[in-house]
Amino acid sequence: MPHGDTTAAVDLSSAAIAATVSRDGVRVPILIDGRLVMPPGVVIGPTGHLYVGVDAATSIPADHRFVDDPTALLGKTALTDATNAAPTDPVDLLAAVLRHVGQHAAHQIGQPITALTVTIPPSWGPRRRHQVTEAAQRAGLPSPALVTAPAALAAHATTLGHPTPAGSCVLVCQADRHPATLTVLHTTDGGYTELATRSLDDAPDLDRLITDHVIHTATGDDDPLRAPGDDPATADDHRALTDAVRTARQLLVTQERAPVLLPAPRQPAIITRADVTRAAQPVLDQIPRAVTDLLDAADVDTGHLPTVILRPDPTLPSVAEHLAHTTGTTPVLVDHPHALTDGALTLTAHHQPAPRATAARLPRVRLRISDLTGTLLIGACSLALLVQAVLTADITIHNTWVVGARTSLPQLGTAGALAMLTAIAIAHLAPTTWLTGTPTTPTEEPTTGSLIRRSYLAAAVGGTITATLYGLATGTAFSFDYTSYLKWTLGGALPLAACATLIAATAPRIPAHALPHWLTLTRPAITHAATAAAGIWLIRAAYTLSTPIDLTGMPGLASTIGAALLGTATALTVSRTRTIRLITTPGLTIGYALVISYNTHSALIIGYLVALTWWGIRLTADTLRLAFPHTGNALRRLIDRPGN
Template sequence: MPAGDLHLAVDISAWWTTAVYESGGTVQPVVFEGRPRLPSGVFQARDTRALSTGTPALAASVTHPEDYRPDPMTLLQTGTPAPGARFDPVAAVAAVLVQVAEAASVQAGSTVTALTIITAQTWGHRARQRLHQAAATAGLPPPHIVTAAAAAAAAALSGSTLTGGTRPGSFVAVCTTGDATPELTVIDAAHGFQQLAAAPVRDPGAPTVDEALIQLAAERATPGTDPSAALDDWRVAREIQQARTALAVQPRAPMLLPEPHPAVVLTRDDLAAAGAAHLARLRETVKQLLADADLDPSEVNAVVLVGDDGTVPEVQAALAGAGLPPTVTVRDPHAVLTGAVRLSSPPMGLTEAPVRIPRTRPMLGAVSGAVLVGACSIGLLIQVVSGAPAVPLPLENVTLSAALAALTAWAVALLAPGGKKQPEGENRLRRGFVAAAAIGIVLAWLYGLVAGVSAGDPTETSLRSALAGAVPIAACAAVIALVAPRLPAAALPEWLRTARPPALPVAMAALGVGLQRVTGTDLPLDMLGATLLGIATGLTVPLAPTLRLVTALLLGAGYALVSATGSMRYPTIAYVAVLAWWAATTTATAATATPRAGTRTG
C-alpha cells in the first residue's frame, strides 16, 4: 500500500469491536482511549434521538437498558430494527464505523482510503448492500467483506506454503468458539480462501452453551425461578460472555444478575458441562461438513481454532478426537483482522463483485423549501425593479431579497448528499456549501447592480445594501464547508433536516414586505403585511418552539400597530438580522457536532 494510504479493517462482533489499520506496509491495532477494543453497542437517547457508541453508550444503558442494542451487526444482517428501537440498523452500524475510523485516522494521521469489514458468516446480497450503505453513511470507502473464518485462516497460515495457490488440496478447517455453540468452516486456502462449507456443532435437543449457563445461574441465584426472562435480557448474556472469557484463565468467575437477584459464581466445570452435549456431536459434524465440501479427511491440511474463552481446551480435544490435524489456536482478534487485511490487499487481494448502494433521494420538503425561498427572493427583486424609478428605491427590500438569494444557495447545498452515487473520497456537502458561499455573494452583487440601474441611482448604495444581507449568510456557509468533512456521518441526516431554512416563515415575511408596497386599494394591506412580517420574524428566531410562538404573536400585534404610524423599514432590516442569527446558530450546531481529536471516548 502506498505511503499515506490508510487501510482500515474492522470487526464489529456481538459484544466488542476491534480494528487494525495498515499504513506504509505496517499493521497496527486501533486503540480506543488506551484500550484495544470498545463495546459494539449503540444507544439512542429518547429525547434527542441522538446515537452514541462505545463506552458512553454502555454507560447510558445502565439506566435505560431498553434503549441499547449490543449487536448492531446482527440487526444489519437481518435488516430488521431492534424491538421497540427507533434507530435503523444502517445508522447504528454507521455510528460505530464513524468512531472506529476517527480513532484510526487520529492514530495514523491520515484519512481512511480502504476499508475491510469482517462478518461472522457469509452474508447474502441484500445484507451486503446494507453494509455498503452503512459504510457510505459513515463517509468511508466501499468495504471489502471478509468472513471471520477466512480471515482467521489467512492469519494462522501467514507465510505458509498453503497459500501459494499451486499445491492441490490446500484446505483448512476453521472452528470458532465463544458463540452459542462452536462453528466449523472449511476454507480453500489455495483459491482465494473461498468458503466451501459451514455448519454449527450443536445437539438440537440441548440448550446452547449460553442458555445452559443462564439457566444454571438463575437456579443458583433463586432456586425455582423461571429463567425465560433472563434468556432475553442482553445484560445477562453479556455477563455470560464475560464469565466465559474469565474462565479461560481462572477456575471460577463471578456473574452479576439484574436486581433483585444476587450474584452467582460459575466454574470451568459448569462451562464444560454446558458444552458437552454439543462437542459430543463434533465428530459427526466434521464428517458431514467434509461431505458437503466434497473432501476426504486426509485433504484437510490444517485446523485453526479461534477463540479465547474457557471452552478452548475441550474443543481442542474434540477436534483431535475427530481425526483432524493438530490445531493452530488464534486467540487475539487483532490477528484475525490482520488476516483480513492480507486477504483484501495484493497479492492475495480478493475480488469482490461491486454492491450497488441504494439511491439516496433528496427529501421533497428540502427541494420545495429551496424553490419557495428562491421564488420569494426573485419576487421581491421584481417588485423593487418594477416600482423604479417612480418611487424611491427601498434599500431594505434589496437587502432582504439578496439575503434570501444567499439563503436559497444554502438550501440547494443541503441537497448535495443526495443523488445516484456516493463517489469515493468526495464530500459533496462541503463542496455544496463552498459553492453556496460564492454564489450567495455573486447573486447579491447582481441584485444590487440590477436594483441600482433600474432606479437610476448610483449603484454603490444598492450594492452595499445587497451585500449587507448576503455576506453574513455566505460567511456561515463557508464555515459549514470547513467543518462539514468532520460532521459525524450517523448524525448527518438529522443535521441536514434541522439546517433547512425556515421556508414558510420566509415566504410569510416576503409576502408581508411585498404587501406594504401595494398601492391603489382601500384594503389595509399595509397592516396585514406588517402583521405577517411580525409573525414571520417570531417564527424564524432560533429559540425554543414555545418562545417562538409567543414572540410571533407579540411581534405580529406590535408590527400591526407600528404600521399605522410610519415606515416598516426597520422591521424589515430586523428580519434580515434574524435570518443572519438563524444562520449563525445553525452553523454553531455543525461546528460543535464535529469531534475533536482525543475527545471521543471508547
Template sequence: MPANDLHLAVDCAAWQITAASETAGRFQPVLFDGHSGLPNGVYTDPGTGALITGAAGLAAGMADPERYQPDPLGMLYASAHDDGTPDPIAAVSAVLAHVANVACSQAGIPITTLTIVDPRTWGHRARHRLSQAATSAGLPAPNIVSTAAAATAFAGGAGPFVLVGTAAPDLTILDLSDGSQQLAKARICDTTAPAIDEALVQIAVPDGSIDRDWRMAREVQQVRAILAVQPRAPLLLPEPHPPAAITRTDASAAAQPHLAQVDDHIKQLLADGDIDIADITSVILVDDDPIISDLEIALGATSLPAPIRLRDPHAVSYGALRLVRPSSDQYGETAATVRLPRVRLTLASLARVAVLAACSVTLLFQTIATADPYTWGIDIIAVLWPEENLALAAALAVLTGWAAAQLAPTTWVMSSGADDQTTTGLLLRRGFFGAAVLGLVVSGLWGLGTGVAVGFIDDTFVTAALIGAAPIAACAALIALAAPRIPVQQIQGWLHRINPPVTFIAVGAAGVCLQRFAYGTVFYPDMIWLRGTAQFLGAILLGVATGCLATRQSGLRLFAAAILGLGYMLIANYTTVPYLTSAFLVLIAWWALGAAATTITGSTPRAATWFNRWSNPLSSTRGAPS
C-alpha cells in the first residue's frame, strides 16, 4: 500500500483490544502506554457524562462498577441499551477513537483503511451500527473479518480446509478455496458441567458465597492469562474472601468435562461442513491460554494434523492486515464517486484557520497603523506604506479560505450534514473554488479598506493586495478542477500533503510584523533599545521561516533555517526588509504551486509522466540505444 496510507486492524477480544497497523508494506503493533492490549470497556463520568476509555476508564469502573460497560462492542452487536449505560454506538466510537489516536500518533499519518476482527457473524443491521460508530470516530467504514480467518491468514495455513481453535473454547472450519468461507463452527462444552470460568470460581470459593459481576469475570480471565506462563496465579476475590491460588491443574480440571466432548464436536463439525477429517490439512490454535494446551492434547488424540500455535498477542491483527489488502486502484473509484467519513466541526478543527486569519488581520492593521501620509495643507498627496505587507496579508487571506476548504470533505457543521450524500469530490471542488473567489474578494476589500483608513484612495492599494493573492487563488482554482479525479486511496495522503504550513507561516508573519514595528514606529529616546531588539528578533524569525518554507527535507530545512536566520539578522535594515518580505511571499506562492502540481499529477497520470520527464530530461532517453 502507498506510504501515505495507514491500514489499522483492531482485534476485539473478550476483555481487551489489540491492534496493529500497516503502511508501505510494513507491519507494526499498536502499543498502549507500552502494553500490547487496551481494556475495551467504557466508563461514564457521573458529573459530565463523558466517556472514559482505556486504563483510566477501567480504574474508574473498578471503583464504580455500575457505570462501567465492559463490552460495548457486544452491546452494539446485540443492539442492547440498558438504563444507566452509554449508547453502544457512542461507546464503541469512543473506544475506536482511542485506538485510532494512538495508532496515528505512532505512524504519523491518518488512517485510510479500518478492519475489525471479531469472532461473531455480523448481520446487516449490526454492520450498519458498527459503521456509524466508526464514522462518529472519524474513521472509514470498517471491514469485518472473523478471528478464525485472520488467524489463518497470519499462520499461512494450507488449504483447502483449515480447523481453527480458540480458548473459548471453540472450533471453526474454513474453506480457503472459497475466500476463507466459514463452513461450520461449534462451541466445545458439556451442558451438564459448569463453564470453565465458573468452575475456577467454585474451586476458589467452594460454598459459592460470592457476588459475581464483570469484575469477577475479568479477574478470572487475568488468572488464565497468567497460568499460560506460570504454574500458579492468585485469584483476587471481593471482601471478606482472601485471595485464592489457582494452578494449571485446576484449570485443566475445569476444562476436562468440556474437552472430553472434542471427538463428538469434531464429528458434528465435519457433518455440518460436509467434509471428511482427511480433508483438513491444517490446524491452528489461537491464544496463549492453558486451555489451549489442553485442547492441543485433546486434538492430538485424533487423526488431525499437528496444530500450529499462535502465541503472539498481535498475530490475529497481523493476519487481518494480510487478509484485507486495499487494492491498488480501489476498483477505479475517485473522490468524485466516494464519501469520506465526516465528523462534527469543532473549535480544535478551526485552529489552523484561526491562526492564518489572525496573521492576515494583524498584518492588515499594522499596514494601516504604520502608513506615513504626506500632506499639502489639509490634503493627503501621497502615502509611504509597506506594499509587501499588504500583499502578504492578502495572500494569507486566501490561505485562510484554503485551510477551511480542506475541512469540507471530513467535517459537517449542522446535524443534517451527518447524513449528507454529497461526494468528497464535489465538496472539494466547492471548497477550493470558494476559497479562490472569496480570497480574491477579501483581498480587494483589504486594499480598499487600507486606502479608506489612511485617507488616500488610490489603485495601488487594491493592486498590491491582488498581486499577493492572485497566485494562491489561481492554485486553489486549479486544485478545485483536479481534486475530484484523485484516486480514493490517495485522498487522505493528498489532504495531508496540501495542508498549509501554518507554523512556518505564522513565524514568518511574526517576523514581518516585528520588522515593521522596528522601522515604522517612533520610539522615545529611553525606549530606543526596543527597536534593536524587535529588528533582530524579527529578522531571525523571518529568516527561519523562509528557510523552512524553502525545502521539505528535514536536514536541509534545519540547515537553511540556521543559515538564513543568521544571515537575515546581519543584513536586515530599512531598505532590505521589503525584499526579504517579498521573498517570503514568493515562497508561499511557490508552496501553493507545488500543492497544485501535486494535485494535478495525482489526478492525471499523463500529467505525472510529463512532469517527471520535464523535471528530469534524461528519463525520456533511458533505455534508448546508443
C-alpha cells in the first residue's frame, strides 16, 4: 500500500489532549492509552522520570510532584520546589506529552509522523508559540504548524454544514476550559483572521463555589471543614471534597440530582442542577457584557455574525441560551472530542488539492496474453455454467410443443454475474495497459481517470448486454418463454453493473497517490470465482448425472465436493480480512458439504450470488471512501455526536 504524508494534529487548547492523524486524506482519531482523550497531567518522579496522561484525581507518592497542565507553565520560569533542587523545564514536560502522543499515533497508523499541527489558545504570543515548536523538536516530531483553537472550531463547524461566507464574521465561545474565552474571527478565502478575543478572567471557580455551598449546608459550625482550604490540617479533606463535587457535576449532565461524598465520618450531601446554576450565575451574568465589549473591540455588530459557535462545557448550564439571547443567533454546538484536531487539519491542508485520477497518468505497459489469463478463465466459467444449465435441462414436450423446461435458475444467475465480473476484470486492466503498445500518433495520452470512467462504464453496459443475451439464448435453446431465465441472468448481473457505474462516476476523483492502492483493492478474485464455478458445475453434474459424473460415477461424493468448493469460495469472497477468512472458511466449507441436497443446492448457490454482490458493494464503498474522504469524516462526526 502506498503511503502519502501522515499529518498528526494535537489539541493543546482544551481541558484534555486529543489527537487525529490524516493519512492519504483519511482522518483517524488516535486512542491514547486506550482513551479518546488524555488528561494533560504530568507526574515528576524523584529521579526526574516523567509520567504523562495522569488525571488530577490520581493519588501519587509523597516524593512525586504533579503538574496539572504543562501548557499553563509555558512562558514562566523553570519549575522547582523544596524536594527537588533541580528545576524542571516546562518545555521538557510538554515535550514528554507530545512524544507520548506521537508514539501512540505512529503505532496506531503504522508509519512515522511526517507533519504536525498543534492547536493553541488564541492568547498565546511568539514566546509560547516558540516553546511549543521547541517542545515538538525535543519530542522528535516535525516542526508544528500552529492553529488557534477558535479558528479550528470554525473550520470544523464548516465540515458539519455550517459554512461562514468569506468577508463575514463568526463568534466562537470556548466554555470547556477555565476561564471561558470569546473570540471574533473574520472569514477570508484562506482561513480566518482574529479580530478580538476576551477571557472571562473574573469568572469564579465553580467547583470551589459548590464545595463551599456543600460545606455550609451539610456541616456544623464547628466542623473542621469550615476552616480555610489552605489549612494544612484539612487540605486533604478539601481536595477530596472538591474531587467529589467535580464528579457530581459530571453526573448532573444526565440527571437532576447527584450525591457528594464528604470525608468520613460525615454523611453524603446532595446537589442539584439548580445548585450548579446558582453557582454559575456570576459567569452567565458576564456573557452579555463580555459579548458587547468583544464586538466593540472587533468593530462589528450582531448583524455581521451569521454564525455563533459554542464549545460547551457539559457541567456549565445555560451558556447556549445566554449566547443566543445576546447575539440573536442560536449557537452551533461543537462538542466532539476531536473537533479541534479535525478543524486544524482542515485549515493546514494544502490549498491546492492533491492531483486526482482525472489529471494523473499511471505508467502503462503493453497488454500480454498472460494478463488476460484470469479474465478468460472467469469468462470460460461463466459460459460453462450457462451451457451446462441448458444441456442438462429437463424439457417437457406435449404434441411437439415445449410446455415446460426445468433447469437451475440460480446457476443461470451465477453465469450472468460471472459475465459481469469478466467485464469488470477487463475494465481493471484498462488504466495500466495498452492494447497494442505505446501509440505513435501525436494525440495526447488519456488520463487514468478518463480510462477508468470509460472502461467501467463499458463494463457495466457490456456485462449487462451479455447477461441479457444469456437469458434470451436460454429461452431460444428451450424454444420456451425466456422471461424467467432473463430475470435470473440480469438479476445476477445488474447489482454488479450498478457498482461498476458508481465506480466509473467516482473513481476519477481518487487522489493520484492512492490509485495504486485502489487498483489493488479492485482486482477481481479470479481464483474464488473459478472455485465457485467448479463447485456449482459438480453439484449440477451430480444431480443430473451429466459430465463428468456419467463417466466416473459417485454422484454423492461429487455433490459433497462441489458444495465444499462453493462454501470455500463464498467465505473467501465475503471478506478480505485474514482472521475472518480463517474463521468462516472452514465453517462454510464443512457446513455446505453437510447440508447439500437436491432441495438445498439452489439456496447455496444463491448464497454465493449474495456474497459476490457484497464484494461489489464493498468495492464501491472503498472507491467512495477514497474519492470523498472528508465527506465520510463529516458523516461519522454527525453520527458519533452525543445525543444522536
